Amino acid sequence: MDRRSIIVILTAVLLRLFLFTIFPALPDLLTSRVEISTPVTSYKRLKEGLYLYEHGLSPYNGGVFHQAPLLLAFFTALPSSSIITNLVYILADVQSALSLIQIANTGVSASTPLHTSSRKDNSLPAWAVGAAFLLNPFTVATCLSRSTLVFTNTAILTAIARAVNGELLPGILALAMSAYLSLYPALCLPALILLSYDMHKRPALRVSLGVFATTSTMLFIGAIIGLLGLSYSITGGSWEFLYSTYGVHLMLPDLTPNVGLWWYFFIEMFDSFRDFFLCVFQLHLLIYVGGLCIRFRKQPLFVITSILGLCAMFKSYPSIGDTALYISLLSLYHHVFPLMRYTFFATSTLLYASLLGPAFYHLWIYAGSGNANFFYAITLVWCLALTVIVADALYAVLRDEWETERPEMRGKDVMQI
């Protein structure tokens, strides 16, 4: 790791420590913001679960706590001091950044064994990618709010970093951990398998993709079963946690507002249609996986990035932490940014939404002069901006791939017919 990366990490750690100590009220303020904390990641709810757990009650009593049981075991093992907790969250962010720096150092976003972009010299240096993650205000806010999404993000980034290094087992285990924590990262499994297959260190010992994929999937399922079994024993021999954690992700019983599109839709929905639309909304996320894996077979890392971007919009309880993860992964694709067409528009829209969101939430909840439509309108704008970024990035990468294949077409206008 170079000197600049270390400076970036140190700056980020100091910034977080500074904010934690100088503004002691800030973490609790951020914890109660719906844009940052969702029912499945909120630190407040985690504390509620911890309290019940430490007093020998089922943490899922009362329907407030919806997070994985291992988090309970972890936080019970920690000394209950806010400084230690804050340090754990800061360390998780640092680990995420280290993983990102590792990914950036391999240059896999610009050149995989199957594809080498003609623009790969234009990639961002590793420290800048680390900075894009660590100094992103959304990441900082998520870390300060002590949302447990931080651990999910760390697990995802670790999984990618391991896969990029060609280490199959640690990669799969880390992904299993992130899927265990918040379900949706499981969608990245096919792409992660492709990535570790491509990056496998010893080509001489190569097995066929089919065998590789089957083994990896078995490993993943094994890891998940292991984690669930562990959780089963932690929660005192009850499978209750399954419904209270993954059931909540899938069935959306808690309609607390967030930056996503689900809550308002399911508030308005007649109960008879609820099951149907739950299936539609969940399947909607699933359908991208196959298509993206096939079309971007040469760049599995980009598939993971795009799926995470889609999850940040369309999963049941998204928050700005998901967007932060997507944006920092996207910074690995800096070399195709010149091909993106709507960067200014999308960035300004994101900025507008991030200012107007809290303003409209204030009008709705505190001032009482607005209503839920105000806030929902802004979440629509937020998702519009993200959609534009995701779609534009897809276009840019496709165009880059095409221009690499046909260098003579570089700079020519193309049209789909």
Place this chain on the structure above:
Amino acid sequence: MAIIPLALRSAKLFRLLPALSALFVLVGIAWLLVLPLDDYSRRTYISENALLPGSVHTYFAGSEQNVFQAYREEVKALGRDASSDDIVARIGDIFKGQGLKVGVQKYKYTASGKDYEGKNVYAVLEAPRGDATESMVLVAGWRNMDDVLNESGVALVLALARYFKRWSLWSKDVIFLITSDSRAGPQAWVDAYHDMQPQNVSPLPVKSGAIQSVVVLDYPTSSSFDSIHILYDGINGQLPNLDLFNTAVSIAGKQMDIHTTLQEMYSHNDGYSSRLHTMLRGMVNQGLGHATGPHSSFIPYHIDAITLQVSGHGYHDEVSMGRLLESLFRSLNNLLEHFHQSFFFYLLLGARRFVSIGTYLPSAMLLASSFTLSAIRLWVQSGRTTTTITPACETPQRALLLPTVFTLLLHLLGAIPLYLFNTTTSTSLTTTFTNFTLLTLLLPIAISYLLHTLLHPTQHQLTLISCISLLLLGLFLAALATLNFSLSFLIAVFAVPYPLAHAAAGRGKCASAFWVLLLQVVAPTMALVGVAKYWGEEVGLILEEAAFGWVVWRMWTQVVVWCVWWPAWVCAGVMACSGWWGKVVEKKMEEVEVREEKEEKKERKEKEL
């Protein structure tokens, strides 16, 4: 390129952007000016039918007047400068004598080195027909906003407490509150009512249900009055539901035949200029976000509140006022739910004329988007000043790091004046302000010089600094317009020259000097002096009021001024004087534009051939 790739690449459309931006400004301002016309404003109406204003017979008269006069003598005997212990003891005794539950609250605030302390005394009339889940509050400050003894106001509250106690028709609790002043007292009370009190404010011993509405009485004379002046602006420009205001106007006008005025427009003839003045005065009050009366403190808690203030000399006396309040409280007593039917966002043009948000909001939004348009133009322009040659179909790469960091640092710099003016003691506020104003005269020049000598920014980076600064300004103003329309509009009007100042660097040294001077006129500090002139007060007093508002009322106008407006102004100044040391590259830009246009024409001709 950026927004509409093909359309903006055309040089003609690109050239239209400044004109479009100017058009937005003109339309935005003209929009506001046509609002007072009949076609763009509406007559007020009662939206909540349950209120039934003025439909009950009022019985407050005759013998109650004698009781009132006795109470007034008591109040006068204590006098304006009575110690708050004496006031609380005497008023508390009277309330107790009437058979009401009495509570006393002590408070103390410290703002700009001065202490504001006192005691509130209040009594709760438990509703014979209610379940203590809802309440209405009648407030009178011992001293009003002008620090005058509110002799008839306090006496009338006492008389009404005695009178209301005998009725069995209340379905909401009535709370009678006497605060020892009109600025800190109500805030301390309403904070403590919701358990949000700061350290030096004691909690309330007695409470009732959720407060539905508040009426404040400001009646500081013993003589009869002519009209009622209604105050309705809350902290940070938030407003009470229009139905409450309308009910008061309707009862006063139809039942009592009392004339109502607002925004100190005592001679309102319902002509264009009266309406415009009323609207603008309201916008200034809401834009500043300060408390205009004791009612203002209640509004942030989503409690609809107004102050009734007597004005002029006429034939109405305390009985008219008492009957008005009786009728008003009977109407409020009828409410089945919290005020929600009518408007929360409105501009009042007169007692019976208003403009709703849908009609007025576009003006502020147009002004805010004119800055965004300028930013878009600069963004496109910055794409043309990159040194690297970019092939078609590709967005030019921009060096964003320096401009982003520079603009963000400028905005963070705003924390210094924010801290300075909220913590300096009142005696040295004026000198601090003078020093700060002199310093800010030179600050843009100094920053600009440092920027150019230390960092040697390219023209490309300078354009991007302007772009980001204007983008942020448009962004903040648009978001602000939804929270406090007036503040957003007023800042936008002052900021209209900023995009032009940003462009001045390319027009030579004289132009730079001209714009640097012109910017001084539209600086936030100058606006503060303007506000002081408008009110005929000293700048020091205004700043003291602002610091008081920051500590006690939780006003956030200062944050907007120092962390949004002031940095945008500094940035405009920095850009304007960059013409003195920066190389003039703007001309080359124009050459590029002309060349592009020529090429376009050529292409078109070729195609035609």
